[in-house]
Amino acid sequence: MSDLRVGVVGVGVMGADHAERVARKTSGARLVAVSDADRGRAEALAARLSEGLGGESESTARHSGGTAYVDSVRVVEDPMELIAADDVDAVILASPGFAHADQLFACLEHGKPVLCEKPLTMDAASALRVVEAEHKLGRQLIQVGFMRRFDPEYAALKQLLDSGELGRTLLLHNVHRNKSVASSFRSEMIVRDSMVHEVDVARWLFGEEITRITVYTPKPTSLVAEGAFDPQLAVFELASGAMADVEVFVNFQVGYEVRCEAVAERGSATVGLGSGVFTRAGEHWGGAMPADFRIRFEQAYDLEVQRWVDATRRGEIDGPSAWDGYAAAAVCEAGLESLSSGTPVDVALADRSKVLG
């Protein structure tokens, strides 16, 4: 089947990332158009992503085996025009939140599947209208960018909790910290732009709605403007009586950190420590060993093949060479001799400069 032709609306930090992701790292998709209020930004990105495959040798890499090495990415001034365009099969919305409602209605009107960065819209009333309009259409076209559900750690946590292995889940403790934010920061943004992720995490992990919320404002850090509240501490109560707490601290200074500990009847499980799902269960703390090399090195294999494909299209190699294969063979040969003799064995290696001279 043919590739999905994707247009990206809004190419700030997040949108530019998504555009590059579609162009360079996603199977079965092609980036065909971008749109941004800042036309220069859109054009620079389109040019960069039309040009080739990156890497040190970009400039020399325009041709490979006679094939012209260019996928052209259009810049479309009006986002509504991009959404409507015939050659755009699906849309990624990474425009500012206030523009989402109109753009989503346009996607629904043109029957275009859309991946919409959070927030869906700026308030609950308009979000509900979007839900109703999609429902009337009879077909789900909208996906919201709550990406934690795709994080392998969060996904494994969800799976563990749903398995029932730890009993019913009772509590979530969440931490959400940024190194720092711009001086334009306002206290409300902590709730709307940051805490909203934990809102989704709580709804998703518990599989039920949040019915009550309390937002506490502890003594603020002295590293924010007077009057701003950072950190904040919130308590969510869910329909079943389960609860979640969240610390959001957007000027933590140290780095980015997102953690979630789920406390269940027979143990707890934490993600965001950087070491998979960390459990306390059955009188032990720790995690699971990978069963085999495909699990442990899946990402390495993916990167190896993607980079090999990219380099091959540029007419290069980008990894261990035939010499590396030969040298390893020579060492193993000496190793086999040592295995049987039990003594040190010198490695007999050809002179590289003579062979490859």
Next chain:
Amino acid sequence: MSDLRVGVVGVGVMGADHAERVARKTSGARLVAVSDADRGRAEALAARLSEGLGGESESTARHSGGTAYVDSVRVVEDPMELIAADDVDAVILASPGFAHADQLFACLEHGKPVLCEKPLTMDAASALRVVEAEHKLGRQLIQVGFMRRFDPEYAALKQLLDSGELGRTLLLHNVHRNKSVASSFRSEMIVRDSMVHEVDVARWLFGEEITRITVYTPKPTSLVAEGAFDPQLAVFELASGAMADVEVFVNFQVGYEVRCEAVAERGSATVGLGSGVFTRAGEHWGGAMPADFRIRFEQAYDLEVQRWVDATRRGEIDGPSAWDGYAAAAVCEAGLESLSSGTPVDVALADRSKVLG
């Protein structure tokens, strides 16, 4: 530019993985042909990968927007024919090691770039002939599948060591363990098939050749056949006098584990603990906090977009829905009210069954 058309020779565990990787997870590549001594295995794989995008709804997912939903993958009986085929731009060799030499010479002859699983060939002499043949061609076509170089942790370790931040590297301690291996296991395979990875790691991290090797055979585990040596302990000496030790234990029972600690003049750095590069340096142990969300959640974003593309091509969504966006907006609205009032606020949510009923 057009996609790279890839053929895979050998579709056992590793080759089938690579074939699926090319077909489903790699940007800019298409799987066009597979070959295997076991024709049935090749045909089953080709059928599976020709069919669609996997997922629960595969059978219903043949069409999307009028486009026929099939990329046909050919089965080619003779690997030499696959290598020579006009519609194969590049080859992945995952055939048994003894077949590599001939197939590599064929790739060189036809000018086909090739990603060859280790070992390059079965002995140093034949490997050297491959090196010489490629060198004569004047163009690097062969890449060897030492995939640890692509593991983000190993790559970060290499970068750290090369930065000189810890001074010169003096020692490597490696551990390489499998849960268990088949009963056909022979002691030599530990050296040739397992330890060979650490041979490459040592050569790569130190950037120099191994000059001497000693393989020790400690008291074997009772869980191998009489006469087999598992675990083994090897010491590598490198050209500069640096050293590396390696434990290989292929019947460890617990799971798969690969670790490497590099000891340098001003600290050590370990990978394979599952938590990035773990350093002991500057009077501290630990690791680095990610600077921002794009680093922390890069994999989540990649998976979100890949799965959204896959689902969209099937006419579905595969992630948080518009309702999820709406519910989050409603909770945040209540949160903002609590932020200003300092008291608990109930969440006003529309009745889902009425809205979506």
Next chain:
Amino acid sequence: MSDLRVGVVGVGVMGADHAERVARKTSGARLVAVSDADRGRAEALAARLSEGLGGESESTARHSGGTAYVDSVRVVEDPMELIAADDVDAVILASPGFAHADQLFACLEHGKPVLCEKPLTMDAASALRVVEAEHKLGRQLIQVGFMRRFDPEYAALKQLLDSGELGRTLLLHNVHRNKSVASSFRSEMIVRDSMVHEVDVARWLFGEEITRITVYTPKPTSLVAEGAFDPQLAVFELASGAMADVEVFVNFQVGYEVRCEAVAERGSATVGLGSGVFTRAGEHWGGAMPADFRIRFEQAYDLEVQRWVDATRRGEIDGPSAWDGYAAAAVCEAGLESLSSGTPVDVALADRSKVLG
């Protein structure tokens, strides 16, 4: 100076531990008397602690170099009599909480220093009367058993926070979990007997009083009796506006776990992970390496000497023998030869059975 003569009131789990601690592990103190409502329990303990120094060879260890190997511990029926006794210099109160008030007043009356297990008394009014009575006396005699202040990890956390290195402390996240509690458990006990420790931790770490408390009761675990609330989640607000949250979960099933993360303006520090003070600060996560062997092995040295003293008093040794010293010397001698020759060296060891036969 002479040893402090200590009497222990209440020898349930905690009191018996304290009694043994005074008798066997504390320098400069002697256990002279115990009292308990269950006289049999007191007598068994007194007998056990009068008998010797424990260890496998207790029964044979009554004499050492002609000295009678017995320190007699008296059983005193009436706790008030124990408190008043001339040969009791100081008292440890590990009786039930309801008995504390009267016993504390008696200690004050007789001028006896007292280490009182928490709670001080059963309610704030009576506790205040104790404070006032001690104050009138003009001399501090009462210490309360909030022992977390003595935990090396908590003490190091306090020191770090007070150093100002991380800026002002803003938030504490506490977790306090027990494996399980008896069926007589009531919800109030979580607050009074468990959470009270975090009350002290918050007051101590912040160095200020708690002004407001909210106790949330999430959906209870199904492993408690109907109507009981476990876990509980509390939020403390302190005088300066700083806050602390606490999860107390006394039927966690997994084991005992007490954790505290302090969040400050420039980083966070966590204790209770079992690996010292774990910090997130300066773009890193991790902990401190010990500066030298005395820090790393302090506990080992303490135990080595305590056990050597205990064994010596029994006329034994309890650790590596002269043979172990000899064998190590023989290996090192071979090692020195290998160091200079660079080759394996056999260890020449005398035949143990002939030497020690």
Next chain:
Amino acid sequence: MSDLRVGVVGVGVMGADHAERVARKTSGARLVAVSDADRGRAEALAARLSEGLGGESESTARHSGGTAYVDSVRVVEDPMELIAADDVDAVILASPGFAHADQLFACLEHGKPVLCEKPLTMDAASALRVVEAEHKLGRQLIQVGFMRRFDPEYAALKQLLDSGELGRTLLLHNVHRNKSVASSFRSEMIVRDSMVHEVDVARWLFGEEITRITVYTPKPTSLVAEGAFDPQLAVFELASGAMADVEVFVNFQVGYEVRCEAVAERGSATVGLGSGVFTRAGEHWGGAMPADFRIRFEQAYDLEVQRWVDATRRGEIDGPSAWDGYAAAAVCEAGLESLSSGTPVDVALADRSKVLG
């Protein structure tokens, strides 16, 4: 029974530590005499340890309840005189290694139990004579200071391995690192003074003798003098065929680090990571949760009681006061009210300045 009267020979770093340990932290022992080639050093130590219990208020703490607050520690010029003294029941030898042999023979002659710091003597031949002399005496008097056997982590590792839970032990990987050593350092000292600890660890954990040793000298760090070998890598072969490797690196720059991983047939166990026994077994990595508070807080309780005893002997308290007990009671009372009402409750606390004014 009466306390064991201990004399310490050699009061450099290690001996001074041991002297203080006996005087201040060990139950059932008294420090009566010290001896050192540097008489001034011995006198300063004796004065310090005769004076009181340390702490901020040392100078005001000479009397407690009328009892003179002094245990006098004698300085004895000649170590042989100390060993022979009637009021010395047992001896700790922390003198230089070359003095050990004569002093040990003196201990044997006078029938004095002795805890001898490693090395037992300077070479295997003299060590064997010590063994034989003790054996002739018919009574074990000598214990060697291989203190890792007393480290709770090493002790737990030994227990785990001996339990057979992981099958037979096959391999040990050891790391032994110091921050740095004096410039007088010579390569031989790595073997004799550092590696000797791992020699004992290997013999002890395997319960058998080392039969062969190879010491490798990798490229040295540039932070040692020309010609010195640091780090070193050794391989031990044991009687049964089991093996151990050891990295010793005494100029590691980062801090002190001692680790040991035991690899067995069904898993591995590591100590020295600062988090108990870290296992890889049964498809998991991690450690054990403490079963109850006495295990988790054992050290805190020990310190609490030792410091309470010390402070009480000085006429002080050194921990949470009655006010702390009262304030905690007041918070809990408010907490109980919040528990039943479900709302925030203000804490009613008396005015501290009025009560304690």
